[in-house]
Structure formats: C-alpha cells, structure tokens
Amino acid sequence: MNYYTNKTVWITGASSGIGEALTYELVKLGAKIIISARRQEELKRVQQQAGAANVYVLPLDLEAADTFPTKVQEAISAFSQIDIMVHNGGISQRSKVKDTLPAVQRKVMEVDYFSYIELTRLLLPHMQQRQTGHIIAISSVMGKIGTPMRSAYAAAKHALHGFFDCLRAEVWRDNIKVTLIMPGYIRTQVSLNAVTASGEKLNELGKNIGHGYPADKTAQQILKAIRKGKFEKYVGRPFSQEWMAVHLMRLFPSLAIKVFKNAVPE
Numbered sequence: 001m002n003y004y005t006n007k008t009v010w011i012t013g014a015s016s017g018i019g020e021a022l023t024y025e026l027v028k029l030g031a032k033i034i035i036s037a038r039r040q041e042e043l044k045r046v047q048q049q050a051g052a053a054n055v056y057v058l059p060l061d062l063e064a065a066d067t068f069p070t071k072v073q074e075a076i077s078a079f080s081q082i083d084i085m086v087h088n089g090g091i092s093q094r095s096k097v098k099d100t101l102p103a104v105q106r107k108v109m110e111v112d113y114f115s116y117i118e119l120t121r122l123l124l125p126h127m128q129q130r131q132t133g134h135i136i137a138i139s140s141v142m143g144k145i146g147t148p149m150r151s152a153y154a155a156a157k158h159a160l161h162g163f164f165d166c167l168r169a170e171v172w173r174d175n176i177k178v179t180l181i182m183p184g185y186i187r188t189q190v191s192l193n194a195v196t197a198s199g200e201k202l203n204e205l206g207k208n209i210g211h212g213y214p215a216d217k218t219a220q221q222i223l224k225a226i227r228k229g230k231f232e233k234y235v236g237r238p239f240s241q242e243w244m245a246v247h248l249m250r251l252f253p254s255l256a257i258k259v260f261k262n263a264v265p266e
C-alpha cells in the first residue's frame with residue numbers, strides 16, 4: 001500500500017508528455033486513472049502501454065466547455081469517485097504581443113485557464129459532498145515570470161495562481177487540498193504544439209525543451225509534491241536556469257525583471 005493505492009485520479013492532457021508520464025507512474029502505484037485529451041487513439045495507446053484495466057479513456061476537448069457537465073459526470077461514474085484532479089492539458093505560444101491575434105490570446109486562455117476553472121467548479125460539489133479531494137493545476141515557471149514571446153501563455157499561467165490560491169482559501173475546511181505545479185523545461189511535445197501569432201502550430205522542437213528534464217522524472221516529482229500536500233512546487237531539473245528564475249523573482253524581483261527582459265526567445 002502507498003499513498004496512491006486505490007485512489008482515483010483524473011488527468012487531462014494525458015495523450016502525451018507530462019500527463020502520459022503521470023499515467024504510467026500512477027499505474028505502478030496502484031491508482032485508478034481517468035485519462036483525457038482530444039486524440040482518442042493516442043489515449044488508447046497510453047491505456048494499452050499502461051497495461052492496466054484501471055485506466056479509463058475519456059476524450060475531452062478543453063475548448064468545448066458545453067460538454068464539461070457530461071464529461072465530469074462520466075469521470076465520476078468511471079470509478080464512482082474522483083480523489084485527485086490533475087489539470088494538465090495545455091498549449092504554449094511563441095509570438096510577440098504586437099503580432100498576436102486576439103483570437104490566439106483567447107484560445108490560449110480558454111485551454112490553459114478557463115477550462116481548468118470550469119472543470120473545477122463542476123467537480124467541487126462531488127468533492128465537497130465527500131469532504132475530501134485534491135486539485136492540481138499544472139502551471140509553469142512562466143506562471144511566475146515574464147519573458148519575450150510568451151504573453152498569452154504567461155498570462156494564463158499567472159491567472160492560475162490567483163484563482164487556485166483563492167480556491168485553496170475557500171475549500172480547506174472541506175478537506176480539499178490545492179497544489180500548483182511549476183515545471184521548468186521538460187522534454188515533451190509542448191513547443192511542437194505551441195501556437196504562433198496567427199494560431200498555426202509552431203512545429204519546432206525548441207533547444208531548451210529538446211534538452212529538457214525527462215517527463216518520467218518530472219511525473220515522479222509531481223506525485224511527491226501531491227503526496228506531501230505542497231501549496232506550490234517547482235518541478236524539473238534542480239539548480240537549472242528555470243529553477244534560478246523562480247527563486248530570483250521571489251527574492252530579488254527588480255534584478256529578475258532586468259535579467260528576463262534580455263532573455264533570448266527560442
């Protein structure tokens with residue numbers, strides 16, 4: 001028995017990257033997992049690779065908020081309860097403010113912020129009724145700092161901190177925990193899937209992401225942070241430039257802003 005044995009975990013963005021890695025780690029720990037994303041065939045691949053009957057595939061488009069009430073009910077019904085919700089699905093962005101179409105700013109906000117808060121709102125009655133639950137929001141180092149070429153993404157990730165910090169202050173009496181995770185550079189599809197100024201797929205593997213921290217080790221760090229009930233946790237390569245960025249911003253914000261404005265976008 002361990003902390004995750006027989007717990008039910010719902011993970012969005014589980015068709016690749018961090019969400020996929022979390023699924024494999026959780027299967028090893030004996031959890032029941034509901035995996036969501038748009039690409040059903042990729043979810044089925046993850047389910048097969050996880051080799052577990054305890055993985056339930058629930059296709060979900062984070063831009064289709066009208067489907068959320070039914071999806072939340074299906075997720076609860078899959079294993080009769082949700083103990084841990086991991087909001088992880090997301091897209092990044094690579095474009096300057098002056099070039100970025102308003103529709104692109106809105107799309108990133110829809111996927112990376114509004115979907116998280118609406119799914120949370122719909123799931124809360126279930127957790128409050130059971131007087132237990134844990135909600136995880138996968139933010140980013142960009143949820144704490146600002147650099148060129150990331151305005152939409154950083155705005156959405158910063159917004160998560162405001163929302164989920166407030167939520168924590170509201171629901172702790174219901175024994176519901178809230179954890180914000182800030183990954184550094186992790187080797188996934190994130191930069192390939194990032195949107196450009198006009199909303200096209202970037203399709204480039206950035207150097208930092210290409211050399212990023214492995215997704216399986218990241219997943220292990222995330223599960224440790226959840227188990228320990230952390231409020232907020234950096235995950236990724238220790239003592240890296242991203243790790244330093246978060247700490248510099250916290251301790252010496254004026255210096256940090258001077259450094260970040262010279263950051264070279266990739």
Ligand SMILES: NC(=O)c1ccc[n+]([C@@H]2O[C@H](COP(=O)([O-])OP(=O)(O)OC[C@H]3O[C@@H](n4cnc5c(N)ncnc54)[C@H](OP(=O)(O)O)[C@@H]3O)[C@@H](O)[C@H]2O)c1
Pocket residue numbers: 012013014015016017018019036037038039040042060061062063088089090091092111138139140141182183184185186187188189190191193209212
């Ligand atoms: N990798 C990094 O360096 C890094 C750093 C900081 C934060 N993060 C965060 O970590 C999370 C996971 O990203 P990743 O690195 O694992 O990237 P990834 O490999 O691109 O995975 C993104 C996941 O999100 C899903 N997704 C994207 N748009 C969606 C939509 N409209 N509806 C439903 N699902 C959607 C994708 O599935 P479908 O395409 O099948 O829908 C995929 O499963 C994101 O929130 C990201 O911002 C990543």
